[in-house]
Structures are given as C-alpha cells and as structure tokens.
Amino acid sequence: MFADRDGTIIEDRHYIADPADVTLIPGSPEALTRLRALGFALVVVTNQSGIGRGLYTLADYRRVAAETDLQLERAGVTIDATYFCTDAPGGDPETTCRKPSPVLYRRAARDLGLALAGSYYVGDKLSDVLPAATLRGTGILLRTGHGTAEEERMAEDGGSGGSWLVADDLAGAAELIERLES
Numbered sequence: 001m002f003a004d005r006d007g008t009i010i011e012d013r014h015y016i017a018d019p020a021d022v023t024l025i026p027g028s029p030e031a032l033t034r035l036r037a038l039g040f041a042l043v044v045v046t047n048q049s050g051i052g053r054g055l056y057t058l059a060d061y062r063r064v065a066a067e068t069d070l071q072l073e074r075a076g077v078t079i080d081a082t083y084f085c086t087d088a089p090g091g092d093p094e095t096t097c098r099k100p101s102p103v104l105y106r107r108a109a110r111d112l113g114l115a116l117a118g119s120y121y122v123g124d125k126l127s128d129v130l131p132a133a134t135l136r137g138t139g140i141l142l143r144t145g146h147g148t149a150e151e152e153r154m155a156e157d158g159g160s161g162g163s164w165l166v167a168d169d170l171a172g173a174a175e176l177i178e179r180l181e182s
C-alpha cells in the first residue's frame with residue numbers, strides 16, 4: 001500500500017519544514033495498523049518540492065520525516081519505507097521522480113520486493129492516485145488535505161475520465177480496502 005504523507009497521514013501545513021508542525025490526522029495510525037493487518041507493506045511516497053524550490057533543506061525534511069515516524073511509532077505503527085522526491089514541478093516528465101511519476105513506486109517495489117499491480121495508491125491529490133492507472137493498482141483519493149478541492153476541480157473538468165475511488169480520510173480508505181480484499 002502506497003500512501004502520500006502531507007494531507008494524508010499528517011496535516012498538510014504547506015511546505016512543512018519544522019518538526020513542531022507535524023500533527024497526525026486523527027485516525028491515520030489506526031488506519032495504517034489495519035492495512036498492516038491485511039498483510040500490506042506500508043510505503044510512503046511524498047513529493048517534497050519545497051527542497052527543489054529552496055524553501056527548506058534536506059536536513060529540515062529529514063527532521064520532519066523522523067518526527068512523523070516517531071509519532072506513528074508512538075501510536076503503534078511502523079512505516080516500512082518512505083520515498084521522497086525533491087524535484088520542483090516542470091522537470092522532464094520522462095525522468096522526474098515527482099508524482100504522478102511511477103519512478104519512486106518502481107524503486108520501492110524493487111527495494112522491498114513488492115507487487116505494484118493490485119496494490120493501493122492513496123492520497124489527497126490526483127498525483128497520488130494517477131500512478132494507480134500506470135501501475136495497474138487501485139487509486140483512492142482522500143477528502144483530507146487538498147482532497148476536497150481536488151474533487152471539486154475534477155467535477156468542474158467534467159471528471160476527465162479518471163478512475164479512482166474516494167474516501168473521507170485514511171480510515172475510510174482502510175475500511176474500503178478491507179471490503180475490497182475480503
């Protein structure tokens with residue numbers, strides 16, 4: 001199971017650079033625990049363009065990532081691995097790691113021996129769910145973070161023919177996945 005971080009597991013504080021700003025979204029550790037119980041590896045894939053844009057440093061990112069892991073561990077769940085992309089938008093679509101690029105997912109699958117097809121791609125932006133189409137999995141858009149705005153934008157665009165499921169939050173996604181897997 002591949003999950004976005006900001007707006008999905010922790011509150012989206014807009015280019016979060018200070019570990020003091022790390023706040024778990026209510027229910028997210030429990031949701032991850034339920035997904036773990038279904039046998040899924042828990043992999044976080046996060047765009048961190050704030051580094052590429054020069055808004056914060058790699059060291060800032062690492063402190064925030066460590067605080068996120070710590071808070072999740074205190075809540076009883078350990079993430080298997082986190083992959084992050086520092087690219088700013090506008091890079092070469094052939095080579096950027098920036099989601100919706102499948103680059104980081106493929107790297108994770110290789111590193112951890114995971115199947116990409118049939119997995120779940122969960123997050124609050126279209127860029128989190130679009131890789132599901134490329135990688136033959138299921139995308140679930142959450143209404144936390146930017147999710148509600150993304151949903152409205154898609155409705156205005158007439159849907160754009162995308163195919164993904166929608167859940168209120170990570171807990172809702174866990175419930176959905178439990179149903180789909182049973």
Ligand SMILES: [Mg+2]
Nearest residue numbers: 004006007124
């Ligand atoms: Mg997000």
